[in-house]
Amino acid sequence: MNNRQLFLQHVAQTSDAPLALEMKEAKGMYIYGVDGKEYLDMIAGISVCNVGHCHPDVVKAIQGQAASYMHLIVYGEFIQSPQVAYATYLSNLLPNPLNCVYFTNSGSEATEGAMKLAKRYTGRHEIIAFKNSYHGSTQGSLSIMGDEYWRNAYRPLLPGIHHLDYNAFEALEAINHKTACVIAESVQAEAGVKAPSKDWMQALRKRCDETGTLLILDEIQCGFGRNGTLWAFEQYGIVPDVLLLGKALGAGMPMGAFIADKEIMWSLTNQPVLGHITTFGGHPVACAAGLAGAKALIEGKYIDAVNSKKELLLKHLKHPAIKDIRAVGLMVAVEFESFNLNKKVIDQCIADGLITDWFLFAANCLRLVPPLIISEDEIMKACSIITKAIDKVLTP
Ligand SMILES: Cc1ncc(COP(=O)(O)O)c(C=O)c1O
Secondary structure (H helix, E strand, O other): OOHHHHHHHHOOOOOOOOOOOOEEEEEEOEEEEOOOOEEEEOOHHHHOOOOOEOOHHHHHHHHHHHHHOOOOOOOOOOOOHHHHHHHHHHHHHOOOOOOEEEEEOOHHHHHHHHHHHHHHHHOOOEEEEEOOOOOOOOHHHHHOOOOHHHHHHHOOOOOOEEEEOOOOHHHHHHOOOOEEEEEEEOOEOOOOOEOOOHHHHHHHHHHHHHHOOEEEEEOOOOOOOOOOOOOHHHHHOOOOOEEEEOHHHHEOEOOEEEEEOHHHHHHHHOOOOOOOOOOOOOOHHHHHHHHHHHHHHHHOOOHHHHHHHHHHHHHHOOOOOOOEEEEEOOEEEEEOOOHHHHHHHHHHHHHOOEEOEEEOOEEEEEEEOOOOOOOHHHHHHHHHHHHHHHHHHHOO
16 A cells, blocks of 8 residues: 555544645745645645744754653653743743743643633633634534534533624623633634724723633734734733633644733642643643744744735735635635635645645635745745636636
8 A cells, every 4th residue: 555545544534535645845935745746835734834844943952852851741840941941931022911831732722721720710610702713623622612513513512601703892791700711812713814803802801801701812823923913912902811822832843832820820730739731731842842933933033024925915916706815914814705616726726836725614715824934936926826726727
């Protein structure tokens, strides 16, 4: 059997039509197939590789840390310098009171940890989330997912969860003194890039303050520079009580985090002790990689260029078949009239050497979330491949 057959036979599948491209290596903006074909990566492993694939500083950090030590013990017991260094670095980049980092294995685990933290800290159990939100695929994060089609098969899910309309002022009345936390994406990603208004975000913050409810902002996909500022919440002039990070946090290594004030985080330490347990969370190699990636992103001033790159992309990505384009920084949804057309364009783009895909709750939208290191030439190249792909699939 060849690798493709072995993949289909022995690697658990999540759909009956995986892309099944066999890749050999990846560098910067490009991924290379075993057949030598070059692909321009316009989705960065779904908002993960903000500094591109195999950034030399990240590779060096991984090699150095792997040679010193890898797994030593479950999370939280030993002082591990890569963990301390990354948590300190993040705390220094965050506004008060976000000063204490719990590292996890994934974004979903960060969501789980934050939901548990809110229950413990407030002594309440009701949670409010929003329609069309995505916070992960475990049962807790599925319970707060804002789409019945995707969560229905797993009922019964957690009780006490309410889903409100996102960006709707009247919905905020539902937040009350029984609500442990409100969890919202700073920009809804899987909904097809939907940003709330600044006024609404400020009203949400105010309502949480009035009711003693923790505000959890999920920046697992939209954070870490993708929206044009290091933290997406900066654009609303608010600070959450708990911040969720993942994806780009590990610069290509598996990693998530929930971050809060030390005083709030302290509630995981007693009655019962070990309020959230993880064996591999905060793995030293992932922390070393994440820190190197974060430094490369910030010191390379890539975030400063995000909005001008967005403008360039919007200027050149024009076609009559495109119904709408929503972009917040380099998080872009290109809307077509149907999933059918979108899927044909995606397949054509891939055939023509550009990696893209669709959104979970917006299947008629093509996803563009490239590494933030993308150059102006590569943006022009991407626009050209996409518009030509649309022409090709529309040509009878
Ligand atoms: C906004 C958001 N939250 C949470 C998650 C879950 O992260 P992970 O897949 O690392 O568990 C994702 C993943 O796509 C996400 O986009």
